[in-house]
Amino acid sequence: METQYLHSFLLVVETGSLAEAARRLHLTSAAVAQQMRTLEREFGTDLLARAGRTVAPTPAGHRLAAAAPQLLRDLAHARTHVNQEAEVGELTIGTINTALHSLLPDILARFVAELPGVTVFLQSGTTQQVYHAVQQGALDAAVCLYPSFALSKAFDWSLLREESLILLAPRHLAALAPLELLRTQPLIRYDRSLGGGQMVERYLRAARITPRERFELSSLVAISMMVDRGLGVAVVPDTALDWHDGQNVVRLALPAQGGAPAAESRRFGMLWLRSSPRLARIRRLVDCAQQVVGERGYAAPRPGASAGYAE
Numbered sequence: 001m002e003t004q005y006l007h008s009f010l011l012v013v014e015t016g017s018l019a020e021a022a023r024r025l026h027l028t029s030a031a032v033a034q035q036m037r038t039l040e041r042e043f044g045t046d047l048l049a050r051a052g053r054t055v056a057p058t059p060a061g062h063r064l065a066a067a068a069p070q071l072l073r074d075l076a077h078a079r080t081h082v083n084q085e086a087e088v089g090e091l092t093i094g095t096i097n098t099a100l101h102s103l104l105p106d107i108l109a110r111f112v113a114e115l116p117g118v119t120v121f122l123q124s125g126t127t128q129q130v131y132h133a134v135q136q137g138a139l140d141a142a143v144c145l146y147p148s149f150a151l152s153k154a155f156d157w158s159l160l161r162e163e164s165l166i167l168l169a170p171r172h173l174a175a176l177a178p179l180e181l182l183r184t185q186p187l188i189r190y191d192r193s194l195g196g197g198q199m200v201e202r203y204l205r206a207a208r209i210t211p212r213e214r215f216e217l218s219s220l221v222a223i224s225m226m227v228d229r230g231l232g233v234a235v236v237p238d239t240a241l242d243w244h245d246g247q248n249v250v251r252l253a254l255p256a257q258g259g260a261p262a263a264e265s266r267r268f269g270m271l272w273l274r275s276s277p278r279l280a281r282i283r284r285l286v287d288c289a290q291q292v293v294g295e296r297g298y299a300a301p302r303p304g305a306s307a308g309y310a311e
Contacts, residue, residue, distance in 0.1 A: 003072060005036075007138045008021060008032055008035045008036070009064065009065070010065060010138065014132070016056065018032050024125070045058075046060065049061075069136045072138070073137045073277070089117070089119070091278060091282070092140050093120060093121070093122055093285070094122075094129070094143070095122060095143045096125070096130070100122070100124055103143075106292045107285070108120060110292060114288065115281065134272060140276055140282060141272035141286075142272070143269075144270075146267035146269065154273055154274060155272065155273060156271065156272055156273075158269050158271075158286045158289070161268045161269070162267055163237040163238050164237070164264070165199060165203055165236070165265075166251045168235075171250050173185070173233070174250045174252070177255075179207060179254075179255065182207070182209050182211055182235070185212070185233045186214035186231065187235075188216075188223050188227060188231060188234040190216075190217075191216060193218075196266060202264070215232070223236060228247055237266055238251070
């Protein structure tokens with residue numbers, strides 16, 4: 001059986017749509033539909049039923065969806081048992097775009113230098129998407145934000161950075177107070193469907209600021225470029241991105257005054273399943289990540305914060 005078909009099946013069940021599953025997998029709807037037909041032939045029963053424009057699992061499909069994550073983990077364990085060397089094999093990593101555009105290339109450069117025999121596959125998505133993929137066994141690990149809920153004991157977590165909110169502003173406005181800039185300048189808003197965008201919204205509400213919104217988008221790189229072009233100011237997490245510092249953009253701390261609390265921070269790191277059959281490779285990747293963070297001079301985690309391998 002092609003295990004990728006099981007991953008596709010779980011995604012179809014999760015989204016309720018062949019088209020949406022195909023979009024996330026970067027395949028055509030016809031290709032995903034063919035995978036589902038192949039699975040149905042192998043299991044000898046219907047697994048999905050159409051309901052208008054959506055699809056839903058049949059009773060047999062529900063049973064397969066419940067059993068598939070463990071089946072995928074068992075198959076991964078079997079592969080590792082056949083080839084137990086951590087230095088050879090595969091690693092599938094989920095990542096949010098912020099990591100993909102900042103720390104992850106340096107982390108991967110170190111990792112492949114240490115383990116050249118490991119083939120790495122990357123899948124991008126939101127923190128919620130990569131978390132569920134790790135939970136289902138579709139990903140070995142994820143570079144993402146700490147979820148908005150407590151992780152179960154099935155997971156391990158390594159904190160890499162804590163990222164507070166900052167204000168990006170055109171250099172010629174740097175002498176003005178950050179809250180005054182937020183009250184008077186157009187706002188380039190970080191997407192409110194994302195955790196960082198929700199942090200921004202909470203800060204603005206606590207500061208009792210109703211901004212003049214000009215744009216809303218999810219790319220921090222694009223937001224920085226738009227501030228650089230003089231299109232407005234932006235409140236964003238202070239990520240490891242190479243901001244346009246030294247050009248037309250300055251980074252300003254957000255004050256705990258004027259009715260606003262100190263800006264909250266978001267936790268950025270790596271998560272994986274404790275029972276992963278690729279645990280040795282994952283830990284080598286975490287070690288590489290910690291080394292890169294240290295070498296680039298980022299602040300160490302706060303006392304009491306989770307770091308290294310969770311207990």
